[in-house]
Amino acid sequence: MSTSVWTDVSDLSSLADAALKLAARxxxxxxxxxxxxxxxYVISFYGGSAVxxxxxxxxxxxxxxxxxxxxxxxxxxxxxLLLAVIIxxxxxxxxxxxxxxxxxxxxxxxxxxxxxxxFVTSMAGLYxxxxxxxxxxxxxxxxxxxHAVLIMSFAVLALRHAVARDIPTxxxxxxxxxxxxxxxxxxxxGLLHWVFFNGxxxxxxxxxxxxxxxxxxxxxxxxLPLAILEIYLRVKDRASGSGRFAMAAALLVPxxxxxxxxxxxxxxxxxxxxxxx
Numbered sequence: 646m647s648t649s650v651w652t653d654v655s656d657l658s659s660l661a662d663a664a665l666k667l668a669a670r671x672x673x674x675x676x677x678x679x680x681x682x683x684x685x686y687v688i689s690f691y692g693g694s695a696v697x698x699x700x701x702x703x704x705x706x707x708x709x710x711x712x713x714x715x716x717x718x719x720x721x722x723x724x725x726l727l728l729a730v731i732i733x734x735x736x737x738x739x740x741x742x743x744x745x746x747x748x749x750x751x752x753x754x755x756x757x758x759x760x761x762x763x764f765v766t767s768m769a770g771l772y773x774x775x776x777x778x779x780x781x782x783x784x785x786x787x788x789x790x791x792h793a794v795l796i797m798s799f800a801v802l803a804l805r806h807a808v809a810r811d812i813p814t815x816x817x818x819x820x821x822x823x824x825x826x827x828x829x830x831x832x833x834x835g836l837l838h839w840v841f842f843n844g845x846x847x848x849x850x851x852x853x854x855x856x857x858x859x860x861x862x863x864x865x866x867x868x869l870p871l872a873i874l875e876i877y878l879r880v881k882d883r884a885s886g887s888g889r890f891a892m893a894a895a896l897l898v899p900x901x902x903x904x905x906x907x908x909x910x911x912x913x914x915x916x917x918x919x920x921x922x
Contacts, residue, residue, distance in 0.1 A: 661886035661893070668893035669877070672900045673740065676827060679907035680733040683830065686915035691726050718776060721769045728766040735759045736823055756807070756819075760800040763826050767793035788863025795867070796825045817878065824874050828867035830910075873899065 694702040703710035703722070710722050735755050738744055745752045771793050774786045799822040806815035873896075880892040 657886045661889035664893040665881060665889045665896075668896040668900070672896055672903070673737075675900055675903045675907065676830075677737040679830060679903060679910070680737065680827060682907070682911055683915065684730050684733045686911075686919055687726055687730055689919040690915075695723070718773070721772050725766055725769045725773065728762045728769070731762045732759060732766065732826060735762070736826055739819065740823060757804075760804050760822075763822065764797050764800050767796045784860045785863040788860070791864070792825065792828065792867050796822065799825055820874060820878075821871065824870050825867055828870055831866040831870060870899075 690706070691703060694700060700711040700719070707722075711719055736759055739752065739756050739759060771790060774789055799818055803815055803818035803822050806812075806818060809815075877892060877896070880888050884892065
């Protein structure tokens with residue numbers, strides 16, 4: 646093979662790597678923007694309601710989030726919200742290479758705090774689901790419970806490989822953990838896309854939240870992103886230039902879907918409640 650052909654192949658491979666890296670970074674930036682706007686919403690609505698002594702307002706968004714006299718359950722909900730803020734702020738910082746290189750101590754301790762927070766939040770979520778759940782939403786509760794178990798398992802595996810100094814494996818489990826943690830946001834996005842496509846809450850009662858679509862989303866909101874991540878990791882490591890170009894193009898779909906869902910969630914769900922407060 647001539648030198649020019651080798652050069653062409655090398656250039657194509659480099660271009661494919663650059664395209665895949667740009668697509669992945671674009672997805673990450675959109676996801677982080679959505680999370681941090683959601684953090685502002687949580688602080689504004691839930692924190693604002695707590696400061697005003699109007700905890701009953703929480704029930705407008707999450708049924709039975711606040712129950713008078715149920716101290717343990719109410720504290721669990723409050724801790725869940727507080728830890729969610731810590732997770733959504735600290736988690737993305739763990740994914741930034743510059744933070745790992747230039748602030749390793751921060752990366753180390755923020756990572757430990759992040760893993761502890763997602764573990765405790767998952768436990769609190771399981772308590773909330775099964776202590777205040779409804780019999781007509783058992784399948785959704787099972788989906789959420791599996792989600793929580795996977796989050797805790799991935800956190801343990803990421804920490805285990807970090808302690809063992811197996812950094813490449815640790816990073817893969819950390820990516821899986823990050824994807825699982827932000828998947829709760831994907832449920833909202835998927836639901837909003839469905840409502841937007843139909844022009845109304847078609848096929849389910851927005852007051853009771855019971856129907857096959859919601860049962861499906863309770864599993865798909867995290868299993869589908871996890872599958873996309875696994876495909877991305879394999880393509881990144883093993884695929885040819887054309888395969889990496891194809892993956893880069895494919896990542897545009899969830900990126901655009903997230904951006905649209907983020908805009909819909911912010912304008913339809915979050916901002917009205919923030920303004921109300």
